[in-house]
Amino acid sequence: MPEIEIRDNPKLRSLFRNITELTFTGFVWGLWAYLLLPIVNIAMWIIGLRFIEVSVIEQLGYKEMTDLISKMGWIVLTVFLTLRLWGFYNYKRFGKKSRRMSSPPVTIEQLAEHFNIPAEQVKYMQLQKEIVWENAGLPETS
Secondary structure: OOOOOOOOOHHHOOHHHHHHHHHHHHHHHHHHHHHOHHHHHHHHHHHHHHHHHHHHHHOOHHHHHHHHHHHHHHHHHHHHHHHHHHHHHHHHHHOOOOOOOOOOOOOHHHHHHHHOOOHHHHHHHHHOOOOOOOOOOOOOOO
């Protein structure tokens, strides 16, 4: 079988082909670097663990952390109990009282009296889809 001769002459390639090849090559290198990120993350995690070991365990930083967590716990408990007691007080003081009274439905006669028009006109207006109200005799406000 005869051997195939491959000739590579970069001068014969067009500008479009060079740009396309460089773009594709850059994209694939970027993809390869992206796929290596888990390995980089593991290495950084191991370095971070060593830093935590030195700062927390060897330098007794865990005592400060337990003191801080203890103080924060007491603050959270105090705020929770204060709000809980305040809610309990409000429930005992106001919980059983119903001060909201609904008004009775408005009758046609009351509407007619309010707008100073006959009751038949109110009934007619309630059946209309669209009403044009003119301010005849009323002063205009701006």
